[in-house]
Amino acid sequence: MPVDARFPSEKTVAPLPAARSFVANLRKPSHILVAISGGSDSTGLLLALHQAMAEAGCGRLRLSAVTIDHALRVESAEEARQVAALCLDLGVPHVTRRWEGAKPASGLSDASRLARYRLIAEVADGIGADLVVTGHTIGDQRETVAMRAARNAGADNLGLSGMADAVLYDGRRWIMRPFLACERQAIRDYILSRSQSWVDDPSNENTGYERVRVRQALTGAAVHLDAEAAVKRRKLSENTADFLRGHVQVFHAVLAGIAADSVMPDRSEFRHALAALIATLGGRTYFPAASSMERVLRLLKTGENGRLTVGRVLLDRRRDGLYIFREQRNLPELSVGAHGQGLWDERFLVKNGSSVPIRVTAGRVDDAPRAEALFPSLPPAVAKPATAGLPQIAAAAPHAISLAGDVTITPRLAPFDLFLPRFDLELANAIAVLCGRAAYPQPPV
Template structure:
């Protein structure tokens, strides 16, 4: 789990990765044609052959982001390399309109969406990408620059494995290999690669971090193990001390609030992101305010990141704030995501609209909650639960876990599964390696 270990030679890293695979496996290699991904493809191809693993197969996918005219030619070059190795190769192109701002983030989401689609079509067991030790150092440096707090969990860096869309595990076998070692490995095997000019464009934050002058050190702190342990303890807190009602209200019982503050904070942040339908963790400043409120031990309420934290004698209730609850039209036979909290599938023959009940009067609403839930808390929760118009009975809903349903790092899988169980969701699949 370390964010920075002694560098591994590329072929050794590939061999160790293949050795961990204990069953027949189909691997999809994401390859752009750059040195890192080309080295990954070659190293895995050689490692599988050296190990005599006929039960492991490779396929490759290249994403043309349609941002550079050279990209199509580079994809053809990658196809020729794959043909040389007898590896099936796929090309997908990002043809959607490009945003005027945030192009890097949009391209990343599009890339993973296209790769995931190929993985689904080919029924591959895992996806591998060529992130290196240098990429890890740059990631940590960027996160460090955004926050100097000692509890900045971003200093754990990139996880070695990430679950994408709850279906596909993405693994980084080269996370402890250097780019220079990869290029030397390619040169030793007479293999060239393509250089993307955007990798030298200083308008990108990652490039600026990569090009820091030698006299400016980049402090790399290994927080991965600490974060993994904290996540596991937060999962235990949730398993022991929480309850959920209608997938819209979570209570942490009083004894859970007496856990070590760092553990409670991690658990609260995760639960708040889910209840609030937020993909990202609650900001550090907001969590400072929440923890100070909880620490007082007095009845009251505080709101942060679309979540109301309501402290009562018997515990702390978390519920979605009853402001700006959206309305969503879902066509017959379609599926949509409402408020980033529920996936709604309309299997009926008519269109439906889903929204919150708001302040509308709902007869006998309180009987749907245990008598132990304060009426004010129950009312607020009911006002933010999904209500359907024109529902003929053909609508199903599934709670979303916004911070985990798109990208779930390996180190948080125990925590994510604890919350999934709390809300009646099935567990996320375990990583294959």
């Protein structure tokens, strides 16, 4: 019986059964794009999926492959050609994309990751693929958990759940990891049984990278993943979503209000909801640090009124409840060209459908009539600063035209819009609906 790889555990599954289970559980016809570097994990994934689909006679499924050449080593172009030759032998359509341009002197791993997924998504768009798969293994999972545990040893560290088996990229395309319960050696044994080979990337031995140092430290060590950590994280996400739906109002995607009797700092779902709202309304990719949340919770546990700034948002505890909105400092001005688009304050996507450039600026805190019109039921001391956190649109030059209908403004949910793990899907959907956005798409498996 195939192991359910949706949650990390120390139970492992052989690569071919993992591929068979993945193919069998796809709910609809799909065009699968395999991200393959030429290393053993991704090569094994391509071979196993190709075999599983051939065995199943899956006319409803298509398989393609993409290789991203990061251009960081002179050998990378030849390695990409070797992958292309393998795909040609298998009859799998293959595309290579190269990461062009200057590379950053610091933060290279993160920059490479962002570039890789951006290029993969571009290829998926071009060929009509609706699902991307990667070759992450249970070894990668152990390393990820070890790195996150080293940064935060607390029992409430959500990072101990490890990598999700599925991540939604850019709010529209699921990236899945069918081999997350597979051991690397088992994958290599399978490749050899198919009379194939793989490429060993020397950067996997470069101790300048944190993951390599952790991998070497884990070699031969008895490392055990907590099989319940991912279950607990998903349950917390679901409970938090329920709390948000029942106790929180969000106005115009800039201001959240929680009634006084719903401020419950001792409840885990309240704390998690509060962290998610702070990150979303502040335009931050990550939830606030544990130390920042401790300051917030100390204030709330006193039951006294007060204000506190965390993660670019102001938390205003008043007699009638708690209000959360973007602080007024460092609100930017953005120029968007004709028929262009831009991201304002990391919180709003502005699309300019007009034939003239526009300027996007913050609202005015002294615009009492607008504040009253937008937030008629809220205290003026809350409504006016919240109004200042809304984008305002004007033509970049004094053109005698109306921009009405030509410019669209959509809330961006910074913690979820780029990478959304399956664990947090229900939580993200609850916040999306509160902010006037459509729910995120469901994963195909």
